[in-house]
Every structure is written in structure tokens, then in C-alpha cells.
Amino acid sequence: xxxxxxxxxxxxxxDVVKTGDTIxxxxxxxxxxxxxxxxxxxxxxxxxxxxxxxxVGAIIGVIAAADEDISALTASAGPADAAPAEAAPTAVEAxxxxxxxxxxxxxxxxxxxxxxxxxxxxxxxxxxxxLARRLAAERGVNLSxxxxxxxxxxxxxxxxxxxxxxxxxxxxxxxxATVxATVxASVSAAAPATTSTKSAPSVVPTAMQIEGEYxxxxxxxxxxxxxxxxxxxxxxxxxxxxxxxxxxxxxxxxRTQMAATGDQFKVSVNDIxxxxxxxxxxxxxxxxxxxxxxxIRYFRAAHVGMAVATDDGLIVPVIRDAQSKGLGDIGREAKxxxxxxxxxxxxxxxxxxxxxxxxxxxxxxxxxxxxxINPPEAAILAxxxxxxxxxxxxxxxxxxxxMRVTLSCDHRIIDGAVGAxxxxxxxxxxxxxxxxxx
Amino acid sequence: xxxxxxxxxxxxALREEMHRDDRVFLMGEEVAVYQGAYKVSxxxxxxxxxxxxxxxxxxxxxxxxxxxxAAMTGLRPIIEFMTWNxxxxxIDQVVNAAAKMLYMSGGQFPMPIVFRGPNGAALQLGAQxxxxxxxxxxxxxxxxxxxxxxxxxxxxxxxxAIRDDNPVCFLEGEMLYNTKGEVPDTDYIIPLxxxxxxxxxEHVTLVAHGKMVLVAxxxxxxxxxxxxxxxxxxxxxxxxxxxxxxVQSVKKTNRCVVVExxxxxxxxxxxxxxxxxxxxxDFLDAPVLRVxxxxxxxxxxxxxxxxxxxxxxxxxVAIRQxxxxx
Numbered sequence: 195x196x197x198x199x200x201x202x203x204x205x206x207x208x209d210v211v212k213t214g215d216t217i218x219x220x221x222x223x224x225x226x227x228x229x230x231x232x233x234x235x236x237x238x239x240x241x242x243x244x245x246x247x248x249x250v251g252a253i254i255g256v257i258a259a260a261d262e263d264i265s266a267l268t269a270s271a272g273p274a275d276a277a278p279a280e281a282a283p284t285a286v287e288a289x290x291x292x293x294x295x296x297x298x299x300x301x302x303x304x305x306x307x308x309x310x311x312x313x314x315x316x317x318x319x320x321x322x323x324x325l326a327r328r329l330a331a332e333r334g335v336n337l338s339x340x341x342x343x344x345x346x347x348x349x350x351x352x353x354x355x356x357x358x359x360x361x362x363x364x365x366x367x368x369x370x371a372t373v374x375a376t377v378x379a380s381v382s383a384a385a386p387a388t389t390s391t392k393s394a395p396s397v398v399p400t401a402m403q404i405e406g407e408y409x410x411x412x413x414x415x416x417x418x419x420x421x422x423x424x425x426x427x428x429x430x431x432x433x434x435x436x437x438x439x440x441x442x443x444x445x446x447x448x449r450t451q452m453a454a455t456g457d458q459f460k461v462s463v464n465d466i467x468x469x470x471x472x473x474x475x476x477x478x479x480x481x482x483x484x485x486x487x488x489x490i491r492y493f494r495a496a497h498v499g500m501a502v503a504t505d506d507g508l509i510v511p512v513i514r515d516a517q518s519k520g521l522g523d524i525g526r527e528a529k530x531x532x533x534x535x536x537x538x539x540x541x542x543x544x545x546x547x548x549x550x551x552x553x554x555x556x557x558x559x560x561x562x563x564x565x566x567i568n569p570p571e572a573a574i575l576a577x578x579x580x581x582x583x584x585x586x587x588x589x590x591x592x593x594x595x596x597m598r599v600t601l602s603c604d605h606r607i608i609d610g611a612v613g614a615x616x617x618x619x620x621x622x623x624x625x626x627x628x629x630x631x632x
Numbered sequence: 633x634x635x636x637x638x639x640x641x642x643x644x645a646l647r648e649e650m651h652r653d654d655r656v657f658l659m660g661e662e663v664a665v666y667q668g669a670y671k672v673s674x675x676x677x678x679x680x681x682x683x684x685x686x687x688x689x690x691x692x693x694x695x696x697x698x699x700x701x702a703a704m705t706g707l708r709p710i711i712e713f714m715t716w717n718x719x720x721x722x723i724d725q726v727v728n729a730a731a732k733m734l735y736m737s738g739g740q741f742p743m744p745i746v747f748r749g750p751n752g753a754a755l756q757l758g759a760q761x762x763x764x765x766x767x768x769x770x771x772x773x774x775x776x777x778x779x780x781x782x783x784x785x786x787x788x789x790x791x792x793a794i795r796d797d798n799p800v801c802f803l804e805g806e807m808l809y810n811t812k813g814e815v816p817d818t819d820y821i822i823p824l825x826x827x828x829x830x831x832x833x834e835h836v837t838l839v840a841h842g843k844m845v846l847v848a849x850x851x852x853x854x855x856x857x858x859x860x861x862x863x864x865x866x867x868x869x870x871x872x873x874x875x876x877x878x879v880q881s882v883k884k885t886n887r888c889v890v891v892e893x894x895x896x897x898x899x900x901x902x903x904x905x906x907x908x909x910x911x912x913x914d915f916l917d918a919p920v921l922r923v924x925x926x927x928x929x930x931x932x933x934x935x936x937x938x939x940x941x942x943x944x945x946x947x948x949v950a951i952r953q954x955x956x957x958x
Contacts, residue, residue, distance in 0.1 A: 323917045324913050324916050325915055325917040327914075343956070344956055350918070351917045
């Protein structure tokens with residue numbers, strides 16, 4: 195994550211704050227996080243107005259004692275060094291939740307940098323070296339959001355490189371332990387704090403109203419991230435596609451039987467598919483893998499991501515250890531994750547770390563489709579609608595419930611036969627669900 | 633390979649070229665009987681006789697003019713100025729006659745002449761004997777201006793200058809004459825108009841010529857201790873300047889410091905900076921800085937002279953500035 199947007203200030207300048215208080219809301223790549231105070235004192239300054247996008251590490255506010263001199267931090271010109279002594283004011287930084295992948299990037303220095311002039315510059319008044327300008331243009335970095343460490347706040351090459359180095363892949367292949375260790379205290383506290391007094395805005399899909407000939411809508415962080423990440427998928431990844439038609443009649447029977455034992459035991463087709471996929475992955479670890487550039491990481495457990503459509507775009511929350519969860523747990527978890535995904539209230543740990551993804555467009559009447567791999571995963575399963583079709587059983591055509599799935603495979607990790615064998619197992623498990631018990 | 637002085641390398645070049653082509657002759661104050669004011673022409677009178685090694689009265693304008701006339705009529709003169717400061721008295725012959733003769737005569741009068749002598753400051757020579765003349769001379773179309781920094785370059789470039797059919801101003805240095813280096817005794821030429829990367833590096837380009845190349849190399853050595861790799865570009869020829877080598881280097885390093893002997897205003901470094909800003913604009917991470925003499929006539933007092941000259945500490949300051957290190 196390179197930048198975040200301050201959506202709103204919750205505490206005003208002059209308010210007394212304690213460690214842990216929510217002082218603002220920050221939009222990250224995928225969700226709106228609560229910005230939490232990491233010190234006691236008075237919120238002395240908002241250094242950016244609501245709606246401003248700042249690079250990770252930029253100082254956006256100051257908490258200090260009521261009478262403390264904070265001029266060094268609020269000075270907008272020159273690289274004043276805010277070397278914090280113990281009694282120094284606490285600079286509120288735009289720190290992202292999953293601020294570091296498993297290996298900590300060296301560019302955490304910018305966060306200790308001097309007061310940035312974060313009042314928004316227009317492009318013309320940003321001081322930058324010609325080289326920095328060119329690099330920013332080449333890398334799609336917004337120059338006005340980069341802190342300049344040169345004289346007079348000049349943005350120079352190392353500043354552009356620092357802003358690029360603080361980028362984090364959205365699905366860092368980190369174990370949950372690593373991620374939580376690097377998550378800043380303020381944000382990890384924010385995750386459960388989403389149940390605070392703030393009520394989530396209700397999200398009702400409406401048709402877009404276009405005024406005039408056309409309407410330009412600036413990309414949200416989420417859109418930008420989807421575009422960037424999936425652009426990094428279909429281009430460089432050598433992908434092939436395997437389609438299989440699966441007989442879902444037995445799955446239907448299973449569901450009916452489970453529902454008959456009690457309303458609380460209802461499960462969805464999706465839950466069963468996720469479970470079958472997870473078991474299949476543990477039997478075919480060659481498909482349960484990540485491309486790491488110079489190596490392939492094969493996982494023991496199946497952390498299955500399920501694609502969820504939100505108003506703003508696609509997000510893939512992960513059901514961890516799906517292979518060892520019962521259908522009930524999978525169902526409850528899937529429902530909760532989907533709901534919170536639509537409310538943009540997922541914690542980053544919940545939409546990263548997946549080893550395989552499933553995307554289901556069956557509910558929209560899509561018979562079959564090819565999904566785009568979620569890098570660095572090896573494959574993604576696209577699930578179509580289940581329909582009644584005539585199937586030859588040797589003597590006659592009989593009506594059966596049929597569903598088409600398409601597996602997109604990264605050929606750097608998976609060969610055709612490997613992918614086909616996985617699909618074969620998946621089909622066997624779904625066509626005879628009792629075999630999932632084996 | 634022999635290690636010899638810059639002085640002896642020049643001597644070798646003169647001797648070899650005078651053997652090679654008997655139209656080549658040397659003329660100047662004290663070049664013959666005295667063996668050369670700085671002993672650059674030692675032994676040449678004995679070897680070639682007084683028609684080829686000619687002592688002159690103290691009259692720079694006069695003997696420069698004689699040289700011009702000799703060049704126009706088929707000879708290949710080497711005119712020695714005891715220092716380039718005295719060439720000021722002959723500047724009309726250098727700039728108005730030698731530089732423009734081929735052009736103004738429509739190609740009828742050739743001008744294969746070399747003007748040579750020590751240039752720039754030494755130690756306590758005083759204001760009138762310490763000036764660096766390359767920017768005055770390099771301003772003139774029709775002249776070539778050469779400034780070797782090492783014995784190897786001195787021999788190769790002087791031979792090339794003597795063989796060049798154009799008027800070449802060859803700028804040596806009293807403080808360079810005693811420096812030593814490897815010089816082959818073979819007949820080798822260094823082409824005029826080609827700079828040389830004397831030391832490779834990736835963090836900053838140092839452009840220098842003459843004595844300042846040695847300062848630049850010292851600066852590179854010192855910065856290397858801090859992990860900074862400086863690339864040193866020795867211009868060797870001031871006019872025509874090898875812009876490509878400079879540009880290629882700055883595109884690699886993204887920052888440039890020019891170290892020169894002369895004064896700031898309209899110095900050679902100003903021209904280097906123009907080439908760099910014009911051709912490397914999108915590659916520069918910092919403004920191009922120059923290290924040069926203080927804007928005053930060269931003081932005679934030892935301490936003031938030291939303070940006025942461009943040197944290693946001042947070069948280090950500039951390097952650190954373009955790297956944003958302080």
C-alpha cells in the first residue's frame with residue numbers, strides 16, 4: 195500500500211484524546227480503517243484536510259500537550275528534523291494496517307521524516323528534480339503526495355524510490371502471526387473496534403445515474419488496487435483454462451437431507467463447494483501454491499478465498515483452514531465475511547493470505563466463465579450456474595443437475611495434467627459428497 | 633613500461649615528431665641553449681640543430697607571428713610560450729591570425745601550428761602569472777584547445793596536436809611537469825576531441841581537466857571510503873569538447889560536479905554545465921555544481937592563494953551537496 199486517504203476527522207483540533215481513541219477514518223486499498231490515537235494529549239493539529247490522499251508515513255496530525263511547542267512539526271517549509279525526544283509530541287502518521295510484508299522494507303525511514311508540507315500542492319508548485327519527475331511519471335506516482343527530502347522540500351530520486359518501496363502486495367503470503375506482528379497497534383485495535391458506536395452505512399445497490407453525456411468518477415483506492423493487481427495477473431502469468439461439467443445432483447440431495455434435520459443445519463451449495471475445494475487442495479498440494487518469483491511455495495493448509503462483489507468492486511475474503519472446518523463453520527464464516535466485505539469493514543488479515551480462490555457467478559445465470567488468477571496464487575476456480583440438463587446414463591437421457599467449473603491455472607506452477615487431476619478429485623467429491631468424509 | 637615525468641613525456645613527443653617530419657620545428661624563449669625554461673626541450677638543440685630548435689628574443693607577438701608565417705608557407709611550427717600568461721602579448725597572432733587564417737583565405741593558407749606552454753597557477757607566482765587561459769581560447773572557432781593531465785596523455789596528445797593541420801593551443805602546467813606515470817616509448821596518438829573516463833563510478837560524475845583531474849581523482853578516492861563511487865571524466869580536449877562522454881556519464885549517475893582551475897564567470901565549467909542541462913535534463917537529480925577559483929586575481933600570499941584555489945575539500949563539499957548528504 196503506498197497511500198491512504200483521510201476520509202474524515204472524528205476528533206477536532208483542541209479535543210483531548212487518549213491512547214486508543216478513534217480520531218479519524220482512513221481509506222486504505224480495500225477498506226476504511228479507523229485511525230487511532232497512539233498517545234495521550236490534545237489533538238493539536240490536523241495537517242491534512244478531509245479527503246486528502248497522503249503517502250504512507252506522511253505525518254497527518256499532531257497530538258501533544260496543550261502548551262507544547264509543535265511549530266517544528268507544523269512548519270510547512272524545509273526539512274525540519276522532528277527527531278522525537280521522550281516528551282516530544284506524537285506525530286499521527288498515515289500508517290497502513292498491513293504495513294510490511296514478511297520481510298520489512300528498509301524504507302520505513304520516511305515515517306520518521308520531518309514535518310511534511312502536506313497541504314495539497316498543485317502539480318505546478320511541487321518542487322522536484324527532473325529525474326524525480328520522470329521517475330514519478332514512469333511509475334505512476336503522484337508527485338504531490340511524495341514527501342520531498344531535498345532543500346526547500348524538493349522531491350528527489352530517493353523520495354520516489356522510498357514511496358515505491360513502501361508498497362505491499364495486497365495478498366502478502368504471510369502467516370497470520372507475521373501479519374499481526376507488523377500491524378500497528380492502532381489499526382489492530384481498530385479491527386474489533388469497528389463494532390464501536392459508529393454504525394456502518396447501509397449499502398443498497400442502485401443503478402448509476404449519468405448526468406449529461408458522460409460522467410467521470412475518480413478511481414477509489416479499491417478500484418485502483420483491483421486494476422493494478424489484476425493487470426499484474428493476466429499480463430505476465432501464462433494461464434490455461436480447464437473446464438469440467440460436474441453432476442451436482444448428489445450435492446442437492448445432501449443439502450435436502452441436512453436441512454431436513456433442522457433449520458440450523460442448512461448449508462449452501464457454495465459452502466459445499468468451498469469444502470470440496472479445500473479437501474481437493476490438501477490432496478493436490480501442487481495446486482495449493484504461490485509463485486514467489488524464484489521459488490514456489492506449497493501450502494499444507496487450504497486457505498480458500500471467496501470472491502465477493504461489493505458496490506465498489508471485487509474483494510476476496512479468506513476462509514482459513516477450510517479443509518478442517520465443518521460445513522456449518524464454513525457457512526457462518528462465509529456469510530459474515532461477505533457481509534462485512536460489502537460494508538468495507540474487513541480487516542486486512544481477512545482478505546490476505548489465501549492459497550486458492552473461488553469465484554461464483556452462478557447466481558447471475560452465468561453458465562461458465564474464466565476467472566483471473568489472484569497473484570501470487572497458482573489457480574482460481576470459476577463456478578457457473580447449476581442447471582437441469584439431459585445426461586446419457588447408458589440407456590437413456592435423464593435429467594441431472596449439472597454445473598460447469600473452469601479452473602484457471604498458472605502454467606509456471608501447474609501443468610495441464612496436474613490441474614486436470616485436481617479437477618477430477620473435485621468432481622469426484624462433489625458428485626459423491628460422502629467421499630469428503632473419507 | 634617506463635615510468636617517466638610529464639616533462640619527459642612531452643620531450644619524447646617533441647623528439648619523435650621532429651624525427652618523423654622534418655618540417656616540424658620548435659621556437660620560443662630559452663628552448664634551445666638553456667634546454668627549455670622548464671627543461672621540456674632538453675637535448676633537442678643537440679639532436680636537431682639550431683634550424684629546428686630556435687631561441688627567440690622576449691617578444692611573444694613577434695615570434696608567434698613568425699610561426700604563423702612559417703605555417704602559412706609550408707612548415708609545421710611549435711611555438712612555446714614560457715607560460716600562457718605571456719601569450720596575452722601574442723593573442724592577436726593566435727586568435728586573429730592563426731585561428732582565422734584558413735577560413736579567411738578560403739582554404740588557401742594552411743595553419744598547422746601548435747602553441748604550447750604551462751597554463752594556470754603554480755605556487756605563489758602572483759596574479760599576473762597564474763591565470764588559466766582555456767576559456768578565453770576555447771571561445772574561438774578555428775582553434776583546438778588541449779589540456780593533458782597525465783604523462784601518458786601528454787605524449788599522445790602532443791603528438792596528435794603536432795600532426796593536426798589546425799592551430800592547437802596545448803595547455804600544460806608547471807605543477808604537472810614533475811608528475812610521473814607510465815608512458816610507452818611507442819609511437820601512439822591520443823585523438824583530439826575525446827575525453828576519457830579516468831575512474832568509473834555510479835553515484836556522481838566529476839568533470840575536470842588538467843591539474844584538476846588529479847584533485848577529482850583524490851576526491852573519488854576519499855568518497856569511496858564512504859561508499860560513494862565517483863566517475864571521473866577527464867576532458868583532455870576542451871575544444872572540441874567530447875559532449876557524448878560527459879552526457880553518457882551523467883545519465884548514468886544523475887549528478888555532476890565540475891572541477892576547474894579558472895574563475896567562475898564564463899569558465900569552461902559553465903560550458904560543461906550547459907551541455908549537461910541541455911542533454912541530461914530528465915536525468916538530473918540535483919543541480920550541476922562547479923568548483924573553481926575564487927573570483928579574485930590570484931593572491932601572492934601563501935595562505936590566501938591556498939584559500940583562492942579550487943581543491944580537494946571544496947570538491948568534497950560539492951560532491952556531498954549533489955548527493956544530498958548534508
